[in-house]
Amino acid sequence: MKDTGTYLAAMRATAPLVHNITNYVAMNIAANVALAAGASPAMVHAREEVVEFAGLAQALCVNIGTLDPAWAEAMEMAAQVMAANGRPWVLDPVGVGATRFRQDVCARLMSLRPTVIRGNASEILALAGLGCAGRGADSADPVATAEASACDLALRTGAVVAVSGPVDYVTDGTQGFRVANGEALMPRVTALGCSLNSVIAAFLVNQTALPATVAALAYYGLAGERAAQGATGPGSFQVAFLDALYTLSPQDVTAGARVNRA
Amino acid sequence: MKDTGTYLAAMRATAPLVHNITNYVAMNIAANVALAAGASPAMVHAREEVVEFAGLAQALCVNIGTLDPAWAEAMEMAAQVMAANGRPWVLDPVGVGATRFRQDVCARLMSLRPTVIRGNASEILALAGLGCAGRGADSADPVATAEASACDLALRTGAVVAVSGPVDYVTDGTQGFRVANGEALMPRVTALGCSLNSVIAAFLVNQTALPATVAALAYYGLAGERAAQGATGPGSFQVAFLDALYTLSPQDVTAGARVNRA
Amino acid sequence: MKDTGTYLAAMRATAPLVHNITNYVAMNIAANVALAAGASPAMVHAREEVVEFAGLAQALCVNIGTLDPAWAEAMEMAAQVMAANGRPWVLDPVGVGATRFRQDVCARLMSLRPTVIRGNASEILALAGLGCAGRGADSADPVATAEASACDLALRTGAVVAVSGPVDYVTDGTQGFRVANGEALMPRVTALGCSLNSVIAAFLVNQTALPATVAALAYYGLAGERAAQGATGPGSFQVAFLDALYTLSPQDVTAGARVNRA
Numbered sequence: 001m002k003d004t005g006t007y008l009a010a011m012r013a014t015a016p017l018v019h020n021i022t023n024y025v026a027m028n029i030a031a032n033v034a035l036a037a038g039a040s041p042a043m044v045h046a047r048e049e050v051v052e053f054a055g056l057a058q059a060l061c062v063n064i065g066t067l068d069p070a071w072a073e074a075m076e077m078a079a080q081v082m083a084a085n086g087r088p089w090v091l092d093p094v095g096v097g098a099t100r101f102r103q104d105v106c107a108r109l110m111s112l113r114p115t116v117i118r119g120n121a122s123e124i125l126a127l128a129g130l131g132c133a134g135r136g137a138d139s140a141d142p143v144a145t146a147e148a149s150a151c152d153l154a155l156r157t158g159a160v161v162a163v164s165g166p167v168d169y170v171t172d173g174t175q176g177f178r179v180a181n182g183e184a185l186m187p188r189v190t191a192l193g194c195s196l197n198s199v200i201a202a203f204l205v206n207q208t209a210l211p212a213t214v215a216a217l218a219y220y221g222l223a224g225e226r227a228a229q230g231a232t233g234p235g236s237f238q239v240a241f242l243d244a245l246y247t248l249s250p251q252d253v254t255a256g257a258r259v260n261r262a
Numbered sequence: 263m264k265d266t267g268t269y270l271a272a273m274r275a276t277a278p279l280v281h282n283i284t285n286y287v288a289m290n291i292a293a294n295v296a297l298a299a300g301a302s303p304a305m306v307h308a309r310e311e312v313v314e315f316a317g318l319a320q321a322l323c324v325n326i327g328t329l330d331p332a333w334a335e336a337m338e339m340a341a342q343v344m345a346a347n348g349r350p351w352v353l354d355p356v357g358v359g360a361t362r363f364r365q366d367v368c369a370r371l372m373s374l375r376p377t378v379i380r381g382n383a384s385e386i387l388a389l390a391g392l393g394c395a396g397r398g399a400d401s402a403d404p405v406a407t408a409e410a411s412a413c414d415l416a417l418r419t420g421a422v423v424a425v426s427g428p429v430d431y432v433t434d435g436t437q438g439f440r441v442a443n444g445e446a447l448m449p450r451v452t453a454l455g456c457s458l459n460s461v462i463a464a465f466l467v468n469q470t471a472l473p474a475t476v477a478a479l480a481y482y483g484l485a486g487e488r489a490a491q492g493a494t495g496p497g498s499f500q501v502a503f504l505d506a507l508y509t510l511s512p513q514d515v516t517a518g519a520r521v522n523r524a
Numbered sequence: 525m526k527d528t529g530t531y532l533a534a535m536r537a538t539a540p541l542v543h544n545i546t547n548y549v550a551m552n553i554a555a556n557v558a559l560a561a562g563a564s565p566a567m568v569h570a571r572e573e574v575v576e577f578a579g580l581a582q583a584l585c586v587n588i589g590t591l592d593p594a595w596a597e598a599m600e601m602a603a604q605v606m607a608a609n610g611r612p613w614v615l616d617p618v619g620v621g622a623t624r625f626r627q628d629v630c631a632r633l634m635s636l637r638p639t640v641i642r643g644n645a646s647e648i649l650a651l652a653g654l655g656c657a658g659r660g661a662d663s664a665d666p667v668a669t670a671e672a673s674a675c676d677l678a679l680r681t682g683a684v685v686a687v688s689g690p691v692d693y694v695t696d697g698t699q700g701f702r703v704a705n706g707e708a709l710m711p712r713v714t715a716l717g718c719s720l721n722s723v724i725a726a727f728l729v730n731q732t733a734l735p736a737t738v739a740a741l742a743y744y745g746l747a748g749e750r751a752a753q754g755a756t757g758p759g760s761f762q763v764a765f766l767d768a769l770y771t772l773s774p775q776d777v778t779a780g781a782r783v784n785r786a
Contacts (some may be wrong), residue, residue, distance in 0.1 A: 024289045025305050027548045027590075031714035036758045041714070042619065045550050046592035049623035056622060066289075068308035068332075070592075095304065142287060188508065190293035191305070223351035233505025234298045243757025246712065287567050293573045328551075330570035355568065361573035399762075450770065452555035452565070493737060495767025496560045 004257040005250030007203050007215035012038035014203040019200050020059035021045050021075050023065025023094065025195035029238075030061075033195035036245040037219075039202035045074045054081035059201035060089035060111065063194045064102055079112040088115035088204035090197045091159075097126035104250045110157050116200055117153065118162040119178050121146035129154045141229050143169050145262070147176070160209045162200075164193055168217050169262060172210045173186070176262030179214060181221025188234040191242070199245075218257035223248055225256070266519040267512030269465050269477035274300035279459050281319035283307050283337050285327025285356065288456035291500075292323075295457035298507040299481075301464035307336045316343035321463035322351035324371065325456045326364055340435045341374040350377035350466035351457045353421070359388035372419050377471050378462055379415065380424040382455070383408035390415045406433050407504040409438070412455070422471045424462075426455055430479050431524060434472045438524030443475060443483025450496040451503070456483050461507075481518035485510055487518070528781040529774030531727050531739035536562035540729040542722050543581035545569050545599050547589025547618065550718035553762075554585075557719035561743075563726035563735060569598045578605035583725035584613035586633065587718045588626055597628045598741025603636040612639035612728035614721045615683070621650035632737050634681050639733050640724055641677065642686040644717070645670035650678045667693050671700070671786070682697040684733045686724075688717055696734045700786030703738060712758040713765070720744050723769075742781035747772055749780070 019166045020256030024029055027043055034041035044053040047070070054060060060082045062075045082089040091114040096102045098119065106127060112118070121141035128149035143165035150161040163169040168179040186192050195217070203216040226248065227240035279302045286290055288303055296303035306315040309332070315497040316322060322344045324337045344351040355375035358364045368389060372379070382390065383403040391409035405427035412423040416435030425431040448454050458478070465478040488510065489502035542566045546554055553566055558565035568577040571594070578584060579760030584606045586599045606613040620626045630651060634641070643651065645665035652673035667689035673682040675687040687693040710716050720740070727740040731761040750772065751764035 001528055023305070024286055025293050026290075028290055028550075028714060029327055031549050032758065032762075035712050036715055042622075043547070043590050044619075044622075045590060046625065048593060049591070049625040052623045052625070066305050066307060067311070069310060073694055095306075098304075098306075100313070101308065101311040134448045188297050190290060190297055233508035234294065235501040235504030235508075238504075239759040239763055242759030242762075246757035246759075252443075285567070286548055287555050290552055328569060329573070333573060357568075360568075361565075361576045363570065363573040363576070413786050450559050452552060452559055484642075495770035496556065497763040497766030497770075500556075500766075501763055 001211040004218045004252040005254035007212050008219050008253050009250040011202050015040045016058035016202050018059050018061055018201045019054055020061045021078055022063040022194055025065060029191050030195040030198050032242055036242045037199050039106045042196055045071055047074055050074045050077050051081055053200050058205045059087060061197045061201040063094055063197060064093040064105060065094040076108060083113050089199045090116045091199045092194060093119050093123045093127050096123050096223055105144045110163040114159045116160045116213050118124040118197060120164050124148050124163050130172040160213050162170055162213055170214050177214045178262050179217040180258035181218050183224035185228060185234055185237045186224050189238045199253035214259055218259055219253045222253060263473040265516040266480045267476050267516035270481055270515050271512040273464050277302045278320035278464050279318055280463045282327040282460055283340055284456055287327060288453035291453050292457040292460050294504055296333040296460040298504045299365050299461050303460055308334055309336055312336045312339050313343055316340040317435045322466045323459045323463040325354040325356055325459060326367060327356040338370060345375050352378045352463045354456060354459045355381050355385045355389050358385050376421045377466055378475050380459055381423045382426050386425050422475050424475055432476050439476045439521050440524050441479040442520035443480050445486035445490045447490055447496055447499045448486050451500045476521055480521055481515045484518040485514060525735040527778040528739040529778035531736050532743050532777050533587045533774040535726050539564045540582035540726050542583045542585055542725045544579055544722055545602055546587040546718055550587060553715050554719040555720050556720040556766055560766045561723050565722055569595055571598055572596045575605055578602040582729045585721045585723060585725040587616040587618055588629055589618040593648050600632060607637050614640045614725045616718055616721045617643050617647045617651050620647050638683045640737050641683045642721060644688050648687050649673050679782055684737050685735055694738050701738045701782050703741040704782035705742050707748035707752045709752060709758055709761045710748050713762045720777045728775035738783055742783055743777045746777060746780040763767050
């Protein structure tokens with residue numbers, strides 16, 4: 001695997017256009033996160049233009065947070081374009097364990113070969129069909145309980161699967177990595193998980209999915225660590241987090257990444 | 263009435279799942295406010311899942327800010343679940359005086375027995391059928407002009423009615439309280455009123471509605487007071503406000519609450 | 525032209541109600557920007573109430589960022605009200621070059637006589653029918669390449685046309701101005717362009733469109749300059765920007781405006 005910082009440098013050099021179909025809560029912060037990191041985000045969802053726009057994008061980020069049927073249809077239409085064009089796309093199955101509707105939509109989206117599936121342990125367990133104690137967007141399960149399911153899901157779908165938590169687990173079903181970067185305040189800011197997907201999507205452009213995903217998680221977690229210095233709560237943390245995404249250099253990421261083979 | 267801080271401690275101990283059907287402006291800040299306070303917010307609105315999701319939630323928060331008919335239907339469906347399950351829900355009649363559509367939707371929602379109705383004076387006057395000078399989300403009427411209407415509305419609907427302003431007024435139609443906590447910069451940050459509803463909803467879980475609402479207002483206003491120390495405008499105020507919601511202890515709330523019987 | 529600060533003072537004196545039909549990314553920050561500046565923003569889009577609400581508003585701000593057909597219809601309905609009432613409205617043709625759908629919607633909106641059209645160079649070139657290298661919300665063209673197109677567009681539509689960039693260009697087709705205020709970090713915060721439209725709309729109330737637009741751009745750019753002092757990235761910049769919009773006085777604006785005839 002190349003130095004983790006390499007992926008950040010490569011992404012910033014091209015500022016890839018990342019098409020986002022995400023939830024209403026995440027719209028603004030996801031765009032700000034992507035801009036701070038150095039990508040070029042855009043949010044487009046209408047069936048009248050989603051296919052045309054997806055054709056312009058280097059990567060796609062799909063998040064089912066505030067789902068409804070029209071948005072689900074747009075997600076499928078855009079994912080089909082990415083799959084047909086051989087371009088990467090990321091699926092975030094927010095709260096998939098909570099309702100049958102989410103499970104049906106995720107089943108259809110998984111058939112469109114996402115490059116990366118990222119969720120918390122409860123969401124990955126639910127996707128893998130092993131039942132789920134999750135409720136809303138917060139995980140009720142520790143990361144370790146989802147590692148076997150993540151491998152199964154990766155092998156079944158062909159996706160890299162990332163399980164977010166205090167220590168993230170990332171696998172393509174064959175190899176696994178643990179990423180220890182991160183900060184306890186991150187779950188106290190809404191939609192930082194959703195926003196991470198935009199960064200992963202940007203990192204995937206013209207890269208191998210597994211190491212690019214690992215690098216994105218390390219960079220993101222490291223920005224959280226830096227932001228926590230001096231933050232006095234989730235408000236000041238969020239501000240410092242955007243600054244850290246912007247100011248961290250590739251060298252900082254290589255030096256600060258805490259990545260191990262699982 | 264128990265110490266106001268008791269309600270904050272009880273809420274944080276269970277981190278209740280609060281189902282929000284709110285407006286696009288408030289989505290992100292309402293989730294961040296609820297997370298900072300210690301609740302677990304989720305935003306779900308599609309008719310395909312709103313009933314199922316409402317069944318998982320401990321409380322519901324409904325806000326008509328950027329209304330349309332599909333969202334109004336989702337609000338009614340979710341409110342029916344809460345009423346059927348004996349769980350609390352909060353109605354925020356944003357800008358109800360502005361259009362006939364809002365008045366019709368609020369009339370239907372009020373028939374579903376909200377636990378708390380919270381608005382500014384113009385909105386409470388409009389709801390009570392006394393005419394309204396309000397425009398948009400800003401009140402054109404002082405709190406005192408709405409006290410009699412708040413009592414009438416409380417008696418007619420069975421809800422606790424809270425009138426927000428420099429000094430809030432809260433009543434169940436029989437008893438009334440005034441809450442003097444708050445800060446002049448709060449109306450300069452959008453959707454802080456909408457976000458308050460999530461906090462009220464979280465405080466209501468397993469508590470008596472009137473004192474829980476009073477406690478939520480005192481806590482929220484106190485966070486505003488603390489945030490104003492050192493803030494140089496609405497940007498820094500919003501950041502410090504989230505930090506204050508997070509760092510205020512139950513003891514701080516009990517000590518700082520400025521609550522009086524009306 | 526009157527002192528630029530005069531327009532800020534006049535706007536704050538009346539706090540005009542600005543009706544916004546904007547994109548999901550911009551909803552919150554646009555409202556916060558308008559409140560910090562001293563206007564009274566509201567977001568309303570349902571066809572059931574958009575005409576009634578537009579009738580209450582002093583100005584309208586339309587942005588096609590996360591467009592769909594129902595929202596496009598609401599935009600047309602509201603713009604018709606403003607045109608019929610002789611009240612100002614602003615059109616932001618976000619990403620108009622990207623899809624045919626956006627071009628069709630903008631063509632219809634332009635026929636409703638916007639008071640001001642504001643976009644980046646790529647968007648103004650696309651609107652003027654000269655082709656466009658733009659993608660998403662970011663401009664691929666420098667401001668100077670769009671000046672002739674801006675004049676043509678102004679003459680053809682009767683609108684004041686503003687081209688945003690490091691130095692903005694504003695014209696009514698006869699006279700032109702350049703506004704040099706601004707800051708390099710501004711494009712790193714999402715939706716600051718969209719949010720500017722709300723400020724322009726508020727400045728237009730009861731003023732001549734060309735100088736009022738120039739004054740709004742100078743004020744906005746000056747707030748960016750002030751915010752950059754001490755900012756360490758886009759997170760702290762956004763916070764300081766809202767504070768600067770709030771704290772800048774009319775005298776500050778007059779003293780700091782860098783406006784020249786083109």
